[in-house]
Amino acid sequence: MATASHSTGARKTRSRRIGCPFKAGIRFYKTFGEWRLIVHDPSHNHGGASASSLPSFRRAALKRHHNQIAAMLHQSLPPRQIISILEFQDPNTPIRARDIYNLRHRLDLGLLGDRTPVEGLITALSENDARNQPFFIGFGFISDKREASYRFILEGLAELYTRLGLPSPLTVLTEKDESLINASQAVWPQVKVVHCITRINKEILKYAK
Incomplete structure (x- = not known):
């Protein structure tokens, strides 16, 4: 059964009683026609x-x-890592991780406009198509992180590149996974392997304490 709401819309606030001796009040002086603050006990x-x-x-x-x-x-640094950097620069910074999350959300909204992330992706694909610039996205699922498993995925990808008439990739981005690095260089000997900047920054913070 629905009931009528009697909320006034005012936000409820509360304070903790900790026995603070501070005491002050305000008084209106008719002689001067003004309100004045009177501090009775300034201690805390x-x-x-x-x-x-x-x-x-x-x-x-x-x-x-x-x-x-x-x-x-x-650069895709996580908010908590950004906070660590800011605190290293200024130990008294008032910025919290939640502030970084909120800023990231606002920046994402500004980038997307009124579109959802999926709509933004579709728009990007359409713009690439209009400029005759194809945009490929692929996913591969493997049961482990062994070199043989990575090679299985990459060899399939290399075959797809050949069938589509695409040039071999020039760069492979990894998180310094030796198995993936070895597999990439085995499938594409000329490829340049680079490491994820986020992982590098994490390693620096981890060992630079």
Whole structure:
């Protein structure tokens, strides 16, 4: 059974009672025609709020580092790794990982416009087709990461390249997987193997502590 909502739309807030002795009040003075703040006890039994707990501080910091963060997101660095880099540069940075996730979402929305990711992909494919630039996407599923398994996939891909009249790939991007590197060079001896920048950055952070 549906019931009527009596919500006023006001956000409910609460505060914790920690026995802080600070006490202040405001009083209107008719003589001066103004309100005045009167502090009865200025002492506190706790420290000040951290900068990261204040949204305005985080927004300001995010604005200052926007270009740097956007560049790292463009390199596919995960938000928590970006936070580690920012904290290394400034241990007192108020930016949180959630701020990075939100920024990434806004950047993605700006890139897609009003389109869904699938619609964005279809648009990219259509634009490539209009410029006579084919765009190929393929998937391969293997049960393990042995060199023989990688060679099985890559040999099938090489055969497909030949059937479509495509030139052999010039570059293979890996996460420094030796089995994949060996398989790639066995199937395409001339190929240049490069390592994923995200993995390299992770390794640097891991061993540079």
